[in-house]
Amino acid sequence: MSIATAETGIMGGIAAKFRTCPATGLKVDLAAQSLIKANAVAAVVFLLVGGVFGLMVALTRWPAVHLLPSDWFYLVLTAHGLDVLLLWIIFFEMAVLYFASSVLLNCRLAAPKVAWAAFGLMLFGGLMTNVAVLQGDSSVMFTSYVPMKAEPHFYLGLILFAVGALLGTIVFFGTLVIAKEEQTYEGSVPLVTFGAIVAAIIAVFTLASGAIILVPTFLWSVGYISHIDSVMYKVIWWGMGHSSQQINMAAQVSIWYAIAAITVGAKPLSEKVSRTAFFLYILFLQLASAHHLLVEPGLSAEWRIFNTSYALYLAVLGSMIHGMTLPGAIEAAQRRNGYMNGVFEWLRKAPWGNPAFSGMFLSLTLFGFLGGISGVVLGTEQINLMLHNTIYVPGHFHATVVCGTTLAFMAMTYLVLPLIFQREVIWPKLAKIQPYLFGLGAAGISLFMMGAGTLGVSRRHWDITFSDAAVSFDYPATAFLMMGLNGVFAVVASLGGALYILITVGTVLFGKKVDSKNIVAALGPMPQRQVSSAIKEYGSAGTWNLPGTYILVSVFFVSFVLYYFVNWKYLSEIWPLG
Amino acid sequence: MAITSPEERIWWNERIERGELIWIAIAFCWGIIMFSMMVYWHIEGNQNFSNEAYRISPKVFEQRTEEFTKKFTVREDENTGYPVAKPPAGGDVYMLARLWEWWPMLELEKGQTYRLHLSSLDWQHGFSLQPIGINLQVHPGIEHVVTLTPTQSGTFGVICNEFCGQGHHQMVGRINVVEPGKSQ
Numbered sequence: 001m002s003i004a005t006a007e008t009g010i011m012g013g014i015a016a017k018f019r020t021c022p023a024t025g026l027k028v029d030l031a032a033q034s035l036i037k038a039n040a041v042a043a044v045v046f047l048l049v050g051g052v053f054g055l056m057v058a059l060t061r062w063p064a065v066h067l068l069p070s071d072w073f074y075l076v077l078t079a080h081g082l083d084v085l086l087l088w089i090i091f092f093e094m095a096v097l098y099f100a101s102s103v104l105l106n107c108r109l110a111a112p113k114v115a116w117a118a119f120g121l122m123l124f125g126g127l128m129t130n131v132a133v134l135q136g137d138s139s140v141m142f143t144s145y146v147p148m149k150a151e152p153h154f155y156l157g158l159i160l161f162a163v164g165a166l167l168g169t170i171v172f173f174g175t176l177v178i179a180k181e182e183q184t185y186e187g188s189v190p191l192v193t194f195g196a197i198v199a200a201i202i203a204v205f206t207l208a209s210g211a212i213i214l215v216p217t218f219l220w221s222v223g224y225i226s227h228i229d230s231v232m233y234k235v236i237w238w239g240m241g242h243s244s245q246q247i248n249m250a251a252q253v254s255i256w257y258a259i260a261a262i263t264v265g266a267k268p269l270s271e272k273v274s275r276t277a278f279f280l281y282i283l284f285l286q287l288a289s290a291h292h293l294l295v296e297p298g299l300s301a302e303w304r305i306f307n308t309s310y311a312l313y314l315a316v317l318g319s320m321i322h323g324m325t326l327p328g329a330i331e332a333a334q335r336r337n338g339y340m341n342g343v344f345e346w347l348r349k350a351p352w353g354n355p356a357f358s359g360m361f362l363s364l365t366l367f368g369f370l371g372g373i374s375g376v377v378l379g380t381e382q383i384n385l386m387l388h389n390t391i392y393v394p395g396h397f398h399a400t401v402v403c404g405t406t407l408a409f410m411a412m413t414y415l416v417l418p419l420i421f422q423r424e425v426i427w428p429k430l431a432k433i434q435p436y437l438f439g440l441g442a443a444g445i446s447l448f449m450m451g452a453g454t455l456g457v458s459r460r461h462w463d464i465t466f467s468d469a470a471v472s473f474d475y476p477a478t479a480f481l482m483m484g485l486n487g488v489f490a491v492v493a494s495l496g497g498a499l500y501i502l503i504t505v506g507t508v509l510f511g512k513k514v515d516s517k518n519i520v521a522a523l524g525p526m527p528q529r530q531v532s533s534a535i536k537e538y539g540s541a542g543t544w545n546l547p548g549t550y551i552l553v554s555v556f557f558v559s560f561v562l563y564y565f566v567n568w569k570y571l572s573e574i575w576p577l578g
Numbered sequence: 579m580a581i582t583s584p585e586e587r588i589w590w591n592e593r594i595e596r597g598e599l600i601w602i603a604i605a606f607c608w609g610i611i612m613f614s615m616m617v618y619w620h621i622e623g624n625q626n627f628s629n630e631a632y633r634i635s636p637k638v639f640e641q642r643t644e645e646f647t648k649k650f651t652v653r654e655d656e657n658t659g660y661p662v663a664k665p666p667a668g669g670d671v672y673m674l675a676r677l678w679e680w681w682p683m684l685e686l687e688k689g690q691t692y693r694l695h696l697s698s699l700d701w702q703h704g705f706s707l708q709p710i711g712i713n714l715q716v717h718p719g720i721e722h723v724v725t726l727t728p729t730q731s732g733t734f735g736v737i738c739n740e741f742c743g744q745g746h747h748q749m750v751g752r753i754n755v756v757e758p759g760k761s762q
Contacts, residue, residue, distance in 0.1 A: 074746075147700070148742070187584060190584075230718065260580065261581045266580065272590050297720045298722075301620060309609075313608070316609060382616065382627070384713075386713070387711075390711075456711055461746065461747055463747040469749070472750070574625055
């Protein structure tokens with residue numbers, strides 16, 4: 001922390017220590033800055049731990065390698081889900097919430113002590129559950145479906161973590177209130193903050209669902225409650241489990257907008273449309289609990305269809321809108337930057353050497369094509385019959401959570417390092433290739449897991465040769481090939497992940513200090529602005545013609561429709577059932 | 579920019595450009611189509627998830643499956659000694675899941691429709707009929723009845739695809755489908 005540049009002054013109504021950001025002129029509350037750093041560091045540590053577990057899982061599922069014995073495999077798989085899906089992502093999201101409220105709104109953070117308590121609870125809870133898993137008697141998978149039972153401290157750790165995250169969310173809302181009260185910004189909050197508000201609202205719903213189901217499950221594990229209904233458990237657990245992925249969704253879309261704004265000067269094509277698309281998430285995303293309940297006995301078809309489709313695919317509508325307005329905003333900005341030749345000059349001459357930009361664009365594209373389309377297909381009531389609990393499911397969510405969320409967070413890190421940690425990224429050449437390496441690996445794992453899943457390979461399964469089973473079964477040779485390729489790409493993704501951690505840790509420890517002279521250079525290569533001439537030819541920023549974006553979304557839409565109906569055709573060929 | 583407050587304070591009155599409106603309309607209509615496909619398939623399609631389910635105690639389900647197996651066992655599997663039950667065409671069929679087996683093995687006739695009763699005696703299990711690709715979740719305490727019509731003959735595996743503890747990967751069952759009037 002650079003106390004040297006810090007001033008003590010009235011920031012809002014209360015005295016707070018702040019520094020002035022040399023790039024933006026924003027006042028950065030030092031308490032918020034420390035909290036952003038702490039949460040980001042915790043996130044990266046859990047990414048490292050969870051990532052190593054993930055590599056071990058993939059190497060075990062690579063039939064030729066088959067690294068771990070079965071008991072270790074199930075243990076490590078449980079820990080992998082916990083550390084990356086929950087801890088890495090939620091810690092990073094806390095950093096995003098503090099950034100989007102305190103920093104972007106130029107406001108002091110509400111109740112920093114409460115925010116530290118939140119951080120402490122999350123860390124303590126996360127460690128407790130990790131200990132429970134590593135002790136070996138809680139290999140119940142991240143989902144811990146009853147009546148399979150874990151040790152009480154497995155659930156208790158999760159509960160403490162959730163309480164901590166909820167406290168952090170309250171600090172975020174408190175900061176919004178202060179900013180409004182003390183008029184630290186004019187008009188409406190920025191779009192990125194709006195997206196963060198959406199993420200936080202969904203987080204409250206998610207954490208409440210978690211508490212509603214995990215508290216009784218904890219009491220059941222210590223013997224105070226005799227029975228937890230297994231279907232009810234899933235309905236509510238997935239109110240947390242799937243909805244927490246929707247926090248990621250809102251957070252990552254916010255990050256896409258933020259990176260596009262910082263690196264190429266993109267502004268939303270229409271504030272109204274982008275904000276409405278975010279608002280659709282609040283209204284409908286929570287219904288996705290049903291995605292995990294499409295083949296559970298005892299739930300009606302009406303319930304399944306309504307919920308799995310987010311009413312009428314209205315949350316998908318939100319994502320499809322962002323899927324167009326983001327490239328659209330980038331195209332419009334790049335055309336203003338002077339890249340007006342042809343249909344795709346704006347894209348060719350985008351700052352591909354800037355890891356923040358390349359990571360963001362890869363995240364957006366891979367999320368849309370691999371994660372989004374597969375998610376809608378998988379969540380179609382009848383098609384789910386073919387794919388439920390196959391490794392297609394992890395294939396899908398690695399496309400959303402790894403290609404989408406994790407890559408977006410990595411990209412954002414390349415801006416957070418100079419802006420918040422005030423360090424120049426070390427090894428810029430390696431940083432330049434990191435998003436490509438990680439994106440390639442993550443896309444490979446997603447695709448090959450989905451491929452193996454369509455061939456029926458089960459998820460969470462130690463041995464697809466069934467060598468210890470009394471009854472034999474043979475998967476096709478292609479399935480083995482796919483699982484091998486999944487292992488190869490997991491190694492590539494791990495290299496990309498390791499590089500990210502080395503660069504991040506190295507930068508924090510040894511990076512050159514950033515000041516007003518080198519701050520802009522530290523944000524990575526960006527297009528030369530040629531705003532004046534571009535505006536003359538294109539009229540005001542509001543009038544636009546975006547042929548490149550129209551082509552991109554058309555390709556997306558055609559892929560979506562074809563893939564969707566191909567799966568209906570496959571479905572029509574399986575045995576009739578009802 | 580997206581990280582600063584909107585330049586136009588009254589942004590909700592701004593006109594939405596045509597290109598954006600067209601895309602929203604396309605995406606909305608596509609959502610309606612996808613929603614309708616699920617409803618349509620319930621009316622016209624042959625592959626739907628059965629809504630028929632009952633609360634049942636695991637003991638009672640075990641008893642019924644044992645009675646069913648006793649009545650219809652035609653032989654024991656050569657390699658494993660599992661009973662192979664061949665119920666009359668079109669009848670009720672039972673299969674139970676427990677740590678870590680599917681019991682008994684079944685022999686069905688191609689082209690006949692059966693009512694398959696599934697339940698678990700302990701934890702949750704996943705009924706994954708391969709290589710056909712029919713996946714159903716099996717819960718303890720719930721008897722799920724699925725109407726099933728095999729359209730191919732051969733030997734099919736029932737893989738457990740819901741994690742159920744340390745023996746999960748050993749849990750494989752079998753369904754044989756034979757031409758009508760024949761046996762294996």
